[in-house]
Amino acid sequence: MTQRRIAVFGATGSIGVNTLDVINQLGGQDAFTVSAVTGNRNVERLAQQAIDHNAEMAVTADEQQYAALKTALSGSGVRPAAGASGLIEAAVMNNDLVMAAIVGTAGLKPALAAARAGADIALANKECLVSAGPLFLSAVHEGGGRLLPVDSEHSAIFQVLEQNQRRALERVIITASGGPFRTKTLEEMRHVDAATARAHPNWSMGLKISIDSASMFNKALEMIEALHLFSLRPDQVEVIVHPQSIIHSMVGYADGSVLAQLGCPDMRSAIGYALAYPHRPPLNVERLDFAKLARLDFESPDEQRFPALKLARIVMERGGLQGAILNAAKEIALEAFIEGRCGFLEMADITGQVMENMRGAPSACGIEDIYAADEEARRQAAGLIRA
Ligand SMILES: NC(=O)C1=CN([C@@H]2O[C@H](COP(=O)(O)OP(=O)(O)OC[C@H]3O[C@@H](n4cnc5c(N)ncnc54)[C@H](OP(=O)(O)O)[C@@H]3O)[C@@H](O)[C@H]2O)C=CC1
Ligand SMILES: CC(=O)[C@@H](O)[C@H](O)COP(=O)(O)O
Numbered sequence: 416m417t418q419r420r421i422a423v424f425g426a427t428g429s430i431g432v433n434t435l436d437v438i439n440q441l442g443g444q445d446a447f448t449v450s451a452v453t454g455n456r457n458v459e460r461l462a463q464q465a466i467d468h469n470a471e472m473a474v475t476a477d478e479q480q481y482a483a484l485k486t487a488l489s490g491s492g493v494r495p496a497a498g499a500s501g502l503i504e505a506a507v508m509n510n511d512l513v514m515a516a517i518v519g520t521a522g523l524k525p526a527l528a529a530a531r532a533g534a535d536i537a538l539a540n541k542e543c544l545v546s547a548g549p550l551f552l553s554a555v556h557e558g559g560g561r562l563l564p565v566d567s568e569h570s571a572i573f574q575v576l577e578q579n580q581r582r583a584l585e586r587v588i589i590t591a592s593g594g595p596f597r598t599k600t601l602e603e604m605r606h607v608d609a610a611t612a613r614a615h616p617n618w619s620m621g622l623k624i625s626i627d628s629a630s631m632f633n634k635a636l637e638m639i640e641a642l643h644l645f646s647l648r649p650d651q652v653e654v655i656v657h658p659q660s661i662i663h664s665m666v667g668y669a670d671g672s673v674l675a676q677l678g679c680p681d682m683r684s685a686i687g688y689a690l691a692y693p694h695r696p697p698l699n700v701e702r703l704d705f706a707k708l709a710r711l712d713f714e715s716p717d718e719q720r721f722p723a724l725k726l727a728r729i730v731m732e733r734g735g736l737q738g739a740i741l742n743a744a745k746e747i748a749l750e751a752f753i754e755g756r757c758g759f760l761e762m763a764d765i766t767g768q769v770m771e772n773m774r775g776a777p778s779a780c781g782i783e784d785i786y787a788a789d790e791e792a793r794r795q796a797a798g799l800i801r802a
């Protein structure tokens with residue numbers, strides 16, 4: 416592999432830490448120059464990562480943390496930066512590759528800037544495609560870089576499609592673990608708290624995506640993500656509950672064949688595929704033991720207990736700004752749930768209500784329209800929570 420220049424956005428989070436581990440596994444500074452690492456609140460970890468990986472710059476998105484970051488980096492030779500301008504600067508540092516792993520729509524502007532600057536984008540931040548699918552894809556196209564999915568399901572589909580005929584694709588089948596409440600009744604789910612909801616059965620991930628898995632909002636986002644990423648029609652996007660999370664997703668073809676990508680639930684596999692693309696690098700991750708697994712199970716998703724899936728179908732059919740609206744309202748409801756201000760089931764109620772209220776929003780999808788819809792959806796969702 417030739418040496419490449421990489422910026423890691425969201426370095427202090429779950430994907431970010433795994434990305435830096437994969438960089439080490441792929442040869443560390445012999446394989447990659449780390450131009451920048453970014454974080455938000457965890458400046459101690461950010462500074463240590465920047466020093467360990469000999470980064471040129473470390474950026475905290477939170478301007479209040481700048482002084483602490485500067486102190487932690489003093490004498491290291493790493494340049495500290497902060498805020499939106501710092502993130503944009505890191506995005507356009509002549510990078511070959513950018514890991515987009517900030518959580519939420521906060522990651523959209525830097526990822527757009529990196530795409531426009533021509534870097535390959537390793538995309539973990541699914542919100543970029545949910546909120547701004549066509550705009551984001553145009554930015555990648557204009558910049559001339561490649562879009563390399565990191566989300567495990569989309570990496571699986573991407574890997575299957577690499578070896579097979581795109582023209583014969585009939586459907587994608589996205590697997591879902593079903594989360595910690597897969598077998599709970601609606602009544603039981605009404606009373607769950609964030610500590611229970613964040614306990615994912617198979618994956619070790621950040622707080623927000625873990626709770627989104629429990630409500631299946633994560634799967635809702637992934638349906639919309641797949642629609643844009645693979646240029647699908649809504650009826651070509653299927654979801655199947657697969658509690659073991661061993662099959663990461665599948666593609667069904669015109670001859671009736673279904674091809675799948677399998678592996679232990681470890682994000683370093685999908686990250687490694689994106690970082691080494693088009694090569695498949697050796698990685699020190701656990702190997703599947705089929706005899707030990709013994710069985711793989713499947714169930715139809717239950718849209719009554721997990722209405723987020725229905726909301727995703729509405730977004731896919733309506734298009735326009737509905738993805739941005741769903742995501743923004745969901746982010747506000749999720750924050751409220753984490754803080755104990757809203758119930759688990761209310762997250763979907765609030766999101767669905769805001770989507771209905773804003774159904775007549777203009778269909779233009781420029782960046783200003785997206786941010787206006789995002790802001791209005793947040794305002795409305797906050798109003799519903801207070802009510
Ligand atoms: N974790 C996983 O296995 C998977 C994650 N994803 C997606 O990847 C993205 C990251 O997820 P994950 O790593 O789990 O999340 P984490 O919560 O673990 O990490 C989030 C990262 O974003 C930073 N951050 C938080 N808020 C802001 C902000 N306002 N501005 C800039 N940076 C911010 C955090 O900084 P700090 O910690 O310093 O505050 C941290 O570096 C999400 O979009 C998620 O859906 C997709 C598939 C799998
Ligand atoms: C690892 C990853 O890609 C997550 O998005 C994971 O798929 C979440 O699991 P769920 O299937 O429970 O949403």
Ligand SMILES: [Mn+2]
Nearest residue numbers: 566567568637
């Ligand atoms: Mn996923």
